[in-house]
Amino acid sequence: MRRIIPKRSKKRGLPPGTIVHVGEQRHEPVKLTVIKYDSADFQEKTVTDVKEACSFRNKSSVMWLNIDGVHQPEIIEQVGQSFGLHPLVAEDIASTGQRPKMEDFDDYIFIVLRMLRFDSAEDETKTEQMSIILGRDFVISFQEREGDVFDNIRERLKSNKGRIRKLGTDYLAYSLIDSIVDNYFAVLEKLGETIEDIEDRLVTSPTSETLKTIHDLKREIIFLRKSVWPLREVINRLERSESPLINKSTFVYLRDVYDHTIQIMDAVETFRDMLSGMLDIYLSSVSNRMNEVMKVLTVIATIFIPLTFVAGIYGM
Template sequence: MRTYLYDEREGLIQGLSIEELVERSASSNGAFWIDCLTPDPKEIHRLGDLFNLHPLAVEDLINPQHRPKIDIYENGLFVVVRDADVDRIEKGARALELDLFLGRNFIITVHTERMQSIEKALARIESAASRTLGRGPDYLMHWIIDMLVDDNLQLLNWLDEEISELEEDLFKAQTQDVLVQTVRLRKNIIYLQRILAPELELIKRLAWDDLPFIKKSLRVYFRDVYDNLARINDLVFAYREIVSSDMSTHQTIVSNKLNEVMKTLTIIATIMLPLTLVTGFFGMNVHFPYKPDDPSVFWALLASMSVLGVGMLYYFKRRGWFG
């Protein structure tokens, strides 16, 4: 648990206990931030008792895995946002949840994994506390959400790399490998859209609704965040269309390869049909008007069959039935 208190006279103070923060907040005009990484349920209950958090908010902080939402309570706002992250080892997208409780002069953040947006906010506070936490906990919440949305740009870079790799393999890789790669990428894109769509609705509320504990002057900043996320969502949708197009191209390539195989087999069968007819005709157990022991008959028959086969190949080539 990391604690930060910004006081106009003393500046940034770090490492205070929760009790010290509560005591100082009563006599200070400053703001403070409590960041909890994988907290124990006892710590959450302790925060709930000290800051008089609503029991439902405490329950949500203890049990994450919620959809993005905003709950309004008497003494604060409970906000759930999700950060779309990339697992490059598994080559897949995943969602990281961040829970925020915004009060009059404090903000509490709870998350189960390290998040870039939180780490950037911590670094920003330590270098420029007066321009972040000093502007109020609601501004800090905006800054964290803004960083979280900006981190989604990494998703676009990852998707661009994956699509480029897919299109390179489309014409040279094994059919099954490309199909698996295409389906996996499309599944990840759909999952990302499921993350971003409710996030858009949440930020839209922050940008246009009259919510308590958030200054009206911050709405324009949240609108900028909304525009950025909407643009990212549009690009993800465009990537989905590209992957769908690549899947159609893959099916066309497979169909063309199958047609080539069937064409080759058809040509072979067509050539073999008259040759089989000739050999079957002369293989009948009847007498023909030639000497059976004359070798010239065999060579004449073989030459005739060769000329017939070559002639049919030439005819097929003239008709453009094969290259």
């Protein structure tokens, strides 16, 4: 069961800026992938350490460093030292229960989001923290595990489709955020199908399993709302940012993402109201069935109690 409030006991008593992994325990090695590109060239390589990744950095091109895994604090510390990140930023990257937020540090912008994707193999929604560092000539993305929603971006970079190779780091960061937000719609679509299925079952044959499913979905919606609500503020702040790291031409795209977050929030609120109504319907249905049973028992009692009384008298 997904926790609404993550555990933070491991960080208790430690000084600010201490990098401690908080989240699901993982043991696989951290994977570092570098993509370097400009309008003419494209390179992609899986590197062994942060030092090798930094060798790809070039002010005349864009470097995207994607890190799969935040469970090795020493790697986050090396990234922080190499790219001049504040210790509190490195701490937040390793602590995976962060609220979506955006912080401007002049030389870079720190963004935290929740990445959601539906796993059809396990029939459940996977969620993880995504941290993005937007710099002048680099973008760094940290995710908790391998696998994400950025395959379309990688394909566009490889094939040089669209404008992404011609624009800077701000457009790459926008593209990552846009892919994350767009995938919320896929998750909502799956939730909508499940809710419609429950509605049909409520009318025909509600069971205790139906009640459990409704409660599970209500928790899912609460978590989704907790992820989306602050996301609107993040996009709004990016759209209104005066940072030189974000070109004015990118604002129109961020505005479009903001509109999407409004649509997602509306859908989440609608689903929450629907589930509350379905819970009321279920309880009413159970109450009605109980009333029907009581009616039958009353009829039976009306017939047999007098007979039992008479038989008792004449049997004495």
